[in-house]
Amino acid sequence: MVVLRRPGAESRREQQEEGREAERTRLLREPLDGVVEGLPELRGIAPLLVCDFEFMDSEAGNFLEERDRLTVRRMTISAFSAAKSRGDVASELASNDEQRERNRSEEITRVLEDRKGKIAAFIEELTTVRARKRYARGFYWGVLASIVVLALMGLVMKDLVVVLRRPLEGGKQLNPKEFFALRDSLACIGGGSLGAAMSVLLRIGADHRVPYRTTSKRTAFYRIILGWLFAAGILCLVKGHIVAVFPDPTETLLKSKDPFNDAAVAQSFFFWVGIGILAGFNERWVKRLISQPVTEKDKGT
Numbered sequence: 001m002v003v004l005r006r007p008g009a010e011s012r013r014e015q016q017e018e019g020r021e022a023e024r025t026r027l028l029r030e031p032l033d034g035v036v037e038g039l040p041e042l043r044g045i046a047p048l049l050v051c052d053f054e055f056m057d058s059e060a061g062n063f064l065e066e067r068d069r070l071t072v073r074r075m076t077i078s079a080f081s082a083a084k085s086r087g088d089v090a091s092e093l094a095s096n097d098e099q100r101e102r103n104r105s106e107e108i109t110r111v112l113e114d115r116k117g118k119i120a121a122f123i124e125e126l127t128t129v130r131a132r133k134r135y136a137r138g139f140y141w142g143v144l145a146s147i148v149v150l151a152l153m154g155l156v157m158k159d160l161v162v163v164l165r166r167p168l169e170g171g172k173q174l175n176p177k178e179f180f181a182l183r184d185s186l187a188c189i190g191g192g193s194l195g196a197a198m199s200v201l202l203r204i205g206a207d208h209r210v211p212y213r214t215t216s217k218r219t220a221f222y223r224i225i226l227g228w229l230f231a232a233g234i235l236c237l238v239k240g241h242i243v244a245v246f247p248d249p250t251e252t253l254l255k256s257k258d259p260f261n262d263a264a265v266a267q268s269f270f271f272w273v274g275i276g277i278l279a280g281f282n283e284r285w286v287k288r289l290i291s292q293p294v295t296e297k298d299k300g301t
Contacts, residue, residue, distance in 0.1 A: 028069060028073070032076070035073065036077055038080075042112075046108060049109065050112075053119075056076075056123055057072065059123055060072040064127065075119050075122065076119065078115075079111070079112060079116070083115070084108065087107045091107075138223075139197065139201070141220075142196070142200070142223070143224070145221070146228070153185075177254060180250050180253065183269065184268070184272045187273045188232070190273065190276060191231060191273040191274065191275065192279050193227050193231075195281030196280035196281065197280075198277070199227075226280075230280055231280055249268040252264065252268075253265060
């Protein structure tokens, strides 16, 4: 079946589409004064409210996508148009000029107050959704970077430790102390990235408010990097016996005749993963751990 189209109909559709595109461009690029008719007069009636609308329009321009900015612009134009119409109707019900002006100003202010709350709630909802999306993208990049960094650290540090020891001992393989030190380091830093990732996921959750003004793709990525650093810091403090709140199970493991076949090998591994998770997940725990005084019991351990 062949459908014949009239050239005139296609031309009208193209003109309509061009007209809609031109209107969208005008609404997005023109300042608020250029798209809201009579805004200077309304600014004289309700200056603070108009300032609030201008601020919300600026927020939409900075943090919303083009489609959502266009919706906010149309809601704003409709709000001012409705306010002027309701104000004109209210002024006709008065008996003198002074009362007409008062009724008009009060009605315009009331309508603008009502619409301001609805537009602000709309912008807040959209900007929060976009902030969560940016936060999630940063989270994915952080997880990928954690995997790559841990793999590179394992490969580089293994060879580096052997190279640094070779002039003295001439060995080509890691001895048990070096192996477990490297393993604990990777386990703790990996746990730190996992704990930070858990923290990021909680922030992305629907019940947690994400500040859209300060949230970017780098925010979650930096949060995971902090998890690495906190975990590495706790690792150094515990391994160096600077913080003696709990003993290092790997030290007990190394006293065994065959550390690799000892039953405590898994316990020590998960111990350092758990320490890393706590360090990456909760900065307050790290601060309390570092600032906690060492007791005589801790010194004995």
